[in-house]
Amino acid sequence: MTVQTNVSTAEWQEKRDRYVARGVGNGNRNIAANGEGAIVYDQDDNRYIDFAGAIGTINVGHNHPKVNEAIKAQIDQFIHPGFNVMMYAPYIELAEKLSHLTPGDHEKKALFLNSGAEAVENAVKMARKYTGRQAIVTFNRAFHGRTNMTMSMTSKVKPYKFGFGPFAPEVYQAPYPYLYKRPEEMSEERYTDFIIEEFNNFFVSQVAPETVACVVMEPVQGEGGFIVPPKRFVQHVAQFCKDNGIVFVADEIQTGFSRTGKLFASEHFDIVPDLVTVSKSMGAGVPISGVVGRSAIVDAADPGELGGTYAGSPLGCVAALAVLDIIEEEKLNERAEHIGQTIEDRANEWMKTDNGIGEIRRLGAMVAIELVTDRETKTPDKARTAAIAKYANENGLLLLTAGVNGNVVRFLSPLVITDEQLAEGLDIVQAAFQNA
DSSP: OOSSSSHHHHHHHHHHHHSOOOOOOOOSSSOOOEEEEEEEEOOOOOOOOSSHHHHHTTTTOOOHHHHHHHHHHHHHHOOOOTTSSSSSSHHHHHHHHHHHHSSSSSOOOEEEEHHEEEEEHHHHHHHHHHHHOEEEETTTTTTOOOOHHHHHHOOTTTTTTOOOOOOSEEEEEEEOOOGGSSSSTSHHHHHHHHHHHHHHHHHHHTGGGGGEEEEOOOBTTTTTTTTTHHHHHHHHHHHHHHHHTTTEEEEEEETTTTTTTTSGGGGGTTTTOSSSOOGGGGGGSSOOEEEEEEEHHHSSSTTSSOTTTTTTTTTHHHHHHHHHHHHHHHHHHHHHHHHHHHHHHHHHHTEEEEEEETEEEEEEEEEEEEEEEEETTTBOOOOHHHHHHHHHHTTTTEEESSTTTEEEEOOOOTTTTTHHHHHHHHHHHHHHHHOO
């Protein structure tokens, strides 16, 4: 059976409402027909510039020819023998490459899975097995997934956790810096000192460090609002873990694969995580995720204790290998910085006349604009943020929001976007700000 091609957009929308779970959100209710690079067309031939990238999944763009070629070649060989049943070369080759590319020159191994949440869950399993401890520490405003364990590790209640409890026990949320919201009388330096002190106190008042298996940290918080922490704080957390025998896990699911101007965001902070979780742009849209890290930790589990039916599928592995080649050949780290700087420069111009723009922040091409009702109180403006996203999606631009309070516009365009497409998309964003 093939997908029906003679169904109108309105009919598809009616079928979606009738047959698809209501709990699945849709930022744009048109029907995608094809895409290339940073452009998507719907079935009515409407053109959209993509500033969402399937929530940061398409760093190398839609339908990159090298990815397509790799997938088609793999399909002609086999689709899925199951790595647990019979091994295949792309899995092993990808494990080798990522073991060399992730931060640190220690011995590393990798495990591949399907989704980001699965990667985080398996990092937790490895850390618990290795340390013999149970407690897990994440941070306020964190997002790590939608499974029961990763919901427990996630901070934002609505829409991710509300009504879905009870959650996994022995999960604790430590303070994470938010420079924009620091008290006015505090310098950045003093505020960082304060948060470090609060972090240390957390392990006195909330959980003893000798019971903690791992600390899981996003180097830049994604769903939390693209919050970039001070380098000194991240380094303190990494050292605290080392001093207390705690596995330090960097959740690079959204920040990885050149989004921040480096292959992994951890490199900006000069830290070496024990484990790194990866997914999203790793597979250019093909589901694949992984945990890469210290061999002793990854190998704590016995054969058969890790894996899954589709974990590390051949299609995902060859797509990921192609992505790594594209990043190097097309110099996407440098491109990310150029894209991010271009967005920041335009946003700074808007900020001169728009008092609702509270802060602009970025690391590479991971850019956010926080909307407030006024700059004095910094009160979140969720309504205007939603209106901006709505206007954009109705006028040829795929755009997403973020933040615990839903008041952050986030930019996740493919890193292969042209300068002309980027400028055109920013013109639409500017119009959206003016019309909201």
